[in-house]
Amino acid sequence: MELDIVELSRLQxxxxxxxxxxxxxxxxxxxxxVAIMETVYVMTGRPIWRQMTKFWxxxxxxxxVLGVATGITMEFQFGMNWSYYSHYxxxxxxxxxxxxGLMAFFxxxxxxxxxxxxxxxxxxxxxxxxxxxxxxxxxxxALWILIANGWMQNPVGAxxxxxxMRMEMTSFFEVVFNEVAQAKFVHTVSAGYVTASVFVLGxxxxxxxxxxxxxxxxxxxxxxxxxxxxSALSVVVLGDESGYSASHTQRMKLAAMEGMWETxxxxxxxxxxxxxxxxxxxxHYAIEIPWVMGLIGTxxxxxxxxxxxxxxxxxxxxxxxGIAAYDALMTIREQRSETAxxxxxxxxxxxxxxxxxxxxxxxxxxxxxxTPEDIARAAEDTxxxxxxxxxxxxxxxxxxxxxxxVMIYFFWRSSFCQQSYPRWALRLAVxxxxxxxxxxxxxxxxxxxxxxxxxxxxxxxTALSVSHLSIQxxxxxxxxxxxxxxxxxxxxxxxxLKYIRKGPYQDVEETEIWNARHEHRLRTHDGQVPFATPAx
Amino acid sequence: MxxxxxxxxxxxxxxxxxxxxxxxxxxALTDGFDMGVGALLPFVGKTDxxxxxxxxxxxPVWEGNQVWFILGGxxxxxxxxPLYAVSFSGFYLAMFAVLAALILRxxxxxxRSKRExxxxxxxxxxxxxxxxxxxxxxxxxxxxxxxxxxxxxxxPDLFSRYEGSYYGKxxxxxxxxxxxxxxVSFAMLTTHGAAWLSLKAEGVVAERARSIxxxxxxxxxxxxxxxxxxxxxxxxxxxxxxxxxxxxxxxPLYSEVxxxxxxxxxxxxxxxxxxxPLLGFAGMTMAVLGLRKGREVSxxxxxxxxxxxxxxxxxxxxxxxxxxxSLHPNSxxxxxxxxxxxxxxxxxxxxxxxxxxxxxxxxxxxxxxLWGKVTEADVTxxxxxxx
Numbered sequence: 001m002e003l004d005i006v007e008l009s010r011l012q013x014x015x016x017x018x019x020x021x022x023x024x025x026x027x028x029x030x031x032x033x034v035a036i037m038e039t040v041y042v043m044t045g046r047p048i049w050r051q052m053t054k055f056w057x058x059x060x061x062x063x064x065v066l067g068v069a070t071g072i073t074m075e076f077q078f079g080m081n082w083s084y085y086s087h088y089x090x091x092x093x094x095x096x097x098x099x100x101g102l103m104a105f106f107x108x109x110x111x112x113x114x115x116x117x118x119x120x121x122x123x124x125x126x127x128x129x130x131x132x133x134x135x136x137x138x139x140x141x142a143l144w145i146l147i148a149n150g151w152m153q154n155p156v157g158a159x160x161x162x163x164x165m166r167m168e169m170t171s172f173f174e175v176v177f178n179e180v181a182q183a184k185f186v187h188t189v190s191a192g193y194v195t196a197s198v199f200v201l202g203x204x205x206x207x208x209x210x211x212x213x214x215x216x217x218x219x220x221x222x223x224x225x226x227x228x229x230x231s232a233l234s235v236v237v238l239g240d241e242s243g244y245s246a247s248h249t250q251r252m253k254l255a256a257m258e259g260m261w262e263t264x265x266x267x268x269x270x271x272x273x274x275x276x277x278x279x280x281x282x283x284h285y286a287i288e289i290p291w292v293m294g295l296i297g298t299x300x301x302x303x304x305x306x307x308x309x310x311x312x313x314x315x316x317x318x319x320x321x322g323i324a325a326y327d328a329l330m331t332i333r334e335q336r337s338e339t340a341x342x343x344x345x346x347x348x349x350x351x352x353x354x355x356x357x358x359x360x361x362x363x364x365x366x367x368x369x370x371t372p373e374d375i376a377r378a379a380e381d382t383x384x385x386x387x388x389x390x391x392x393x394x395x396x397x398x399x400x401x402x403x404x405x406v407m408i409y410f411f412w413r414s415s416f417c418q419q420s421y422p423r424w425a426l427r428l429a430v431x432x433x434x435x436x437x438x439x440x441x442x443x444x445x446x447x448x449x450x451x452x453x454x455x456x457x458x459x460x461x462t463a464l465s466v467s468h469l470s471i472q473x474x475x476x477x478x479x480x481x482x483x484x485x486x487x488x489x490x491x492x493x494x495x496x497l498k499y500i501r502k503g504p505y506q507d508v509e510e511t512e513i514w515n516a517r518h519e520h521r522l523r524t525h526d527g528q529v530p531f532a533t534p535a536x
Numbered sequence: 537m538x539x540x541x542x543x544x545x546x547x548x549x550x551x552x553x554x555x556x557x558x559x560x561x562x563x564a565l566t567d568g569f570d571m572g573v574g575a576l577l578p579f580v581g582k583t584d585x586x587x588x589x590x591x592x593x594x595x596p597v598w599e600g601n602q603v604w605f606i607l608g609g610x611x612x613x614x615x616x617x618p619l620y621a622v623s624f625s626g627f628y629l630a631m632f633a634v635l636a637a638l639i640l641r642x643x644x645x646x647x648r649s650k651r652e653x654x655x656x657x658x659x660x661x662x663x664x665x666x667x668x669x670x671x672x673x674x675x676x677x678x679x680x681x682x683x684x685x686x687x688x689x690x691x692p693d694l695f696s697r698y699e700g701s702y703y704g705k706x707x708x709x710x711x712x713x714x715x716x717x718x719x720v721s722f723a724m725l726t727t728h729g730a731a732w733l734s735l736k737a738e739g740v741v742a743e744r745a746r747s748i749x750x751x752x753x754x755x756x757x758x759x760x761x762x763x764x765x766x767x768x769x770x771x772x773x774x775x776x777x778x779x780x781x782x783x784x785x786x787x788p789l790y791s792e793v794x795x796x797x798x799x800x801x802x803x804x805x806x807x808x809x810x811x812x813p814l815l816g817f818a819g820m821t822m823a824v825l826g827l828r829k830g831r832e833v834s835x836x837x838x839x840x841x842x843x844x845x846x847x848x849x850x851x852x853x854x855x856x857x858x859x860x861x862s863l864h865p866n867s868x869x870x871x872x873x874x875x876x877x878x879x880x881x882x883x884x885x886x887x888x889x890x891x892x893x894x895x896x897x898x899x900x901x902x903x904x905x906l907w908g909k910v911t912e913a914d915v916t917x918x919x920x921x922x923x
Contacts, residue, residue, distance in 0.1 A: 065646040068599065069639040075609040079624030080631050084695050086624075090617025091876045095884055098614035101607035102891040109603045110899055113596030114906075117922065121905050161877070163785035165694045166617070168877040333692065467625035468697045477632045484636060488643055495650055 006463050008474040009081040012481060014448075016073050018441055019485045023067035025440045028142055028189055029196025029231070030060045031108075031135035035128075036223060042128045046518075051511045052216050053131075054119075055504035056200065061116060062495050066488060068109070073481070081474070083467035085455050091168045092158045092175060093148055100144035108137025142192070143185050150181025152456050153447070154249040160351050162332045167459060180249055183241040184447070190235035191443060194403050195436035197228025198429075201410060203500055205429035208421060213503050215515050218419050225410035232403040239400065240296060247297035247305060250457060253450035255308045256386045257393045258293060259283035263307040267294025273394065276386040281309065283390075308383055315356065315379040318458075319370075322357030325350035326367050355459040362463050384452045392442040392449075399439040406432065540882035546782035546872065548881040552615045553858075553871045555888065557851050559611055563604035564725070564843050569836075570598045572729015574641065574668020575722070577661055580733060580744040587661060588649060588915045588923065593736035595923045596906055598645060600899060605638070614884050618788060618874040619858055622696045626688050627678060629706040634671045641667030649923045668729070669722060676721025679850055680714030680763075683799070684771055685862030690789055699863050713766060720759035724820070724843060727753040731823055731839040735832040738909050746827045753824035757817065760846060764813055767853070773799035774860040774868060782872045791873050793865040802853050809852040816845030 034056050041049030075097065078086045086093075111133045118127055151158075157174030158167045169175065201224040204217035246254040255261075259276035260268065261283065270293040274286030297305045306314075328347035332339045359378040360367040370378075406429070413421050451457055455465045504511075543551075573594050581587030594601075613620040624631050640663045648660035687699040687708070730749025734742050773796040784790060803810060819842025826835030854860070856871040875881060915922055 061646060062650075065642050068602075069642045072602075072606065072638050073635050075606050076624055076631060076635060078613065079609075079620045080628055081625070083621045083625035086613065086621035087617055087694055087696070090613055090620060091880050094610065094612075094614030094617055094620065094876070095880055098607065098610035098884060099887050101603060101610040102887060102895065105603045105606055106600065106891075106895045106899075110600035110895075110902055113599055114902055117596040118905060161785065164787050164877075169880050169883075172879070172883045467628070468695070469625065469628055473628055476629070480632060480636065484639070488639075491643070491647060495647060498650075 004471055005469060005474060006466050008471065008478060009466050009469075010462065012081060012474060012478045013077060015478070016070065016077060016481055016485070017448075018444065019489070020067065020070040020074055021440060021444055022437060022489070023063050023070065024142075025188075025192035025195040025436065026063045026199060027060070027067045027138050028192030029194070030056060030063070030199070031131075031138045032193065033196050033200060033223060033227060034060055035131045035135045036227065037220075038128050038131050042124050047507060047511045047514045048215055048219065048518075051504050051507050052220060054506045055216065056220070057115065058499055059203075059496060061112075062492060062499065064112065066492050069488070070485065080477075081467055081469070082455070082465050085460060085465035088166045088460050088465070089151075089155075089158075089456055091166060092151060092155075095169070095172070096144045096148040096151075096175070100141050100148075104137050104139075104141035104144060106137075108134050108141065111137065139189055142189050146185040146188055147176055147178065147181040149447075150178045150184050151175055152454075153184075153451060154178055154180040154245070155456050155459050160354060162329055162347065163336075165333075167456075179245045180242070183238060183245050187235060187238040187242050188443075190231045190238055191436070191440050193231035194228060194235055195440060197224040197231060197407070198403065198436045199433060200224035201228060201406075202429045202431075202433035205421070205426040206500075207503070209423065209426050209430070215519075216504060221410060221421070222414045222419065225407055225414050228403070229407035229411045232400070232407045236397075236400045236404065239397070243296050244299060250450070251306055252308070252311050252382060253384065253389075254297060255306065255311060256384050256389045256450060257446065259286070259386055259390045260293070260305070260307045261309055263304055263310045264293075266298070266304045267291040267301045268297070268305050269293055270296070271390075274390075276390045278383070278386050283386075308386070312379050312382060315382045316375055318353040318356040319359060319375050319378055321350045322353035322355065323360075323367050323370060325352075325354040326357040329354065352458075355454070355456075355461065358461050358464050359453065361461070381453050384450050389446055389450050392446050396439045396442040396446065399435055402432075403436065403439075540879045543882060543885070544783060545878045545881075548878065548885065549782070549871050549875045551885060552875060552881055553851075553855075555885075556612065556616065556858075557848065559604065559608045561844055561847050563608055564847060565728075565840050566601035567598070567604055568672075568725045568843060569728045569732035570594045570601050570641075571668040571672045572725045572727065573732060574664040574666075574729070575672060575726050576729050576733065576745055576748060577664050577668070579748060580741050581661075584654075584657060585912055585915055586741050587657075589737055589741055589910050589912065590733065591645065591648065591664070591923050592910045592915055593733060595645065597902065599642070600902065602638070602642070611884075615876050615881060616858065616869075616874055617876060618694070618786065618869050622688055622690075622869065623686070623859055625696065626686055626698055627681075627709070630674050630678065630709055634674050637667045637670040640664075645923060668725075672722045672725040673718045676718035677709055677714045679721065680717030681709050681711075682859060683717070683767060683850065683854065684711070684713060685774065685860040685865075685868070687863040688861050688867060689864035690861075690867040692789070694787065694789070696867075713763070713771065716759060716763050716766070720756055720763055720846075723752040723755040723759060724846060727756055727820070727823060727827075728836075728839045728843060730827060731836045734827060734830070735836050736910055738911065746830065749827045750824055753820055753827060756842070757820050757824070760813075760816060760820070764849070768798055768800045768803070771799060772797065773801055774854075774857050774865060775801065776856065776870065776872075780872065784873065786873055786875050786877070788867055788869050788873045791866070791870065793860070793868045793870075795865060799853050802855070806852070806855075809849075812845050812848040812852050814845070816842055816849055819843070819845055 034053055037049055037056065038053040041053055111130045114122065114130045115134055118130060122130065155167070156178050157169060157171035159170050161168045200220050204220040204224065207213045207217035243254065259271050259274055261281045269288035269290045271283060271286045272289055274283040276283045291301065293305065294301060294303070325347055328343050328350070331343050332347060357367040359381055360370050360374060363374055363377065364370065409425065410429070413419065413425070453461050453463065455462045573590060577587060577590050581590045644660040644663040644667060648657055688696050690696055727749050730745040730752065733745035734749070737745065775794050775796045776791055777794045778792045780791070819838050819840070822838035823835050823842055826838055857868055858871060858874060859869040861867040
């Protein structure tokens, strides 16, 4: 029964996090796009840019509020469902969450009200400052939450304290400048920028197809394509950075993503596609590209990347060392300050592997009773589900490259073809609106599912992290959250669609007058408007 | 990094206990009036325009106010990890109810006026009522339970276990004393909301708010007095016994705890703490008078003082306890044995000292920009931008 609580708690966490992450990427990117548009308005004084700011700002607001609402759950869920986790690593993990509140949430939440309510209460520059503060606040929150998450993937700057039975911080600096955290931060915010760019591009393309709000839609496409191109490039490059850091911090995750069972002679090939088989420990029908894996993972042609089987063998040794640490810990806990120095030494030597001994707690109450078969079984538990990781990763990367292609195309049409867009391209832009969300959710899945069976890699197994709750407790809240979030999601989508159909509705008259004059000024001598309409 | 040893461990623990109080009070003072306004909404606003006036008095600020709640969670996690781990899992279903209500609230604010339909708007109005009233009530119930002790125990691994089945655990929270403190909390925040509406709204809305506020204010004063007497005369207290180590490792099991006959002993040991309940009574009484006389700014300030007094009373009465355990008193969490490590407390203090003044400054600036009453013309004239 213990296991069921673990599975249910995981399901609830995954569900609430994935819902939350439906709204966050758009908030991250759209806040910046809106701030860019308002900057153009303040610099040029052209009312159409203010109208764009307000229009995209309205959509930003509808989305933002659900990011906030679903985020409330995230802040408390660690304590509610992951009580032992919270106790065990709160000393390190809590700090970035609190700093996130102090540095980021207050900033974005305090100023977002003024963004909507402050148009006639503030000067132009004053309002622009407010908009940028909202954007900076949102992006800062991503920084701190990914520092927290990065620590779960690569727990640096911390040590186990036998007196308090938990991990304690030894270096705040290492926690903040954790290479995994930094790689994840830039990768994640870039993904948010791509999401918002694809969203703005798609909605604007729909307007062009309908022949509505063309001046606004054209300008929006130009902004989205330029910003989107830069972001789509960086999301792939910085994702590669994540892969590089995984090669020495989370080797099991990397090997599983690759379906790489045996250690390959350097430089390892990259499995383009194949059918990973967890039972047979083999990836069937693999189509390999020579050298590429070695280059991505180690940036060299000589270093080897260990395969899953070798890593399992390594886990067995670490479990044995962990049992020694556990044994010493029990003595220390009993005798406290009277503990013999040799026992302390044994503990210090092996304490890095204590978490591996905890893997045995799934099967027995005392890891010291483990037989070699138990150890082998626990070591095998360190392999995450290979096929789901293998495929999620490939779909995500494929989409990432597709976004680069789309953005290059629209950037080229916008910059060098008089902003004329063929109808098929506009239709494509509308059709791919959901794609960045799929990529983002898969990215979350690869990162967190790939971390299993650990909540904190090598330190604390997921099975041990839960709260003392009953199945009914978690079933009730899981059902509650799913129902509740689904209703909110439907409401959100209906409002989003309503406001997209409605189009810009603020400052309409002023913008139209300006626009008519502006197009008149741009007219060529033969009297043609210089922009082609998509129907031509 | 020896820098953190500049401040001794026990001093940092004390500072973080004070900061915990600051956060809870900050939350009650700011988000408190949002919740009060939510609870008052269906009763002070009869027409759509009136309700929109009510909603728009908090429209631009509720989002920032709510961060006090989020930050409260984060700061407890960072500074008091055992408290975070034990309390939120122990109050599991109550927490779920609070979260559901608080999730409903932002959505209701934002979406209510985005469609014309009467059913749509009425539904969101009741959502705002739930989002204000339910958390206000549950927070009070939680405080009532904490004062009586919570049925948990820590294993030697410091895993926290609870007594009772899932529904029993939830229903057990609803005991008479806790229900009383729940009502006090609800009435207090509603009064605070009324004081806010008296300042930010005008005409019939402000009048209705004032007359309801007088009633809930009197309820608060009575309830606070009754629960205070109950606490001092009936509710069993807790006390640390043996050697009290204030800078030892954060392991609650290292200290010994005994039950005392009532919490009165705290007032015998530290008579000066009587000032907290006195401030509570003074603030609430003056707020009621202010609501009757129609004073605006001063009423809100008195109401704030009342809330400050009431929350301080709870903290000072229980000191050094943060979360006593009724099941296994030795597991009780205290200021001296349930904090983060010395270094984490220090780093978090540095971060707080840098950012808290900034937050207070820009929050004050935003309130200044938005100063003034929300009028009917504001709501009907700017249908595109306001809620």
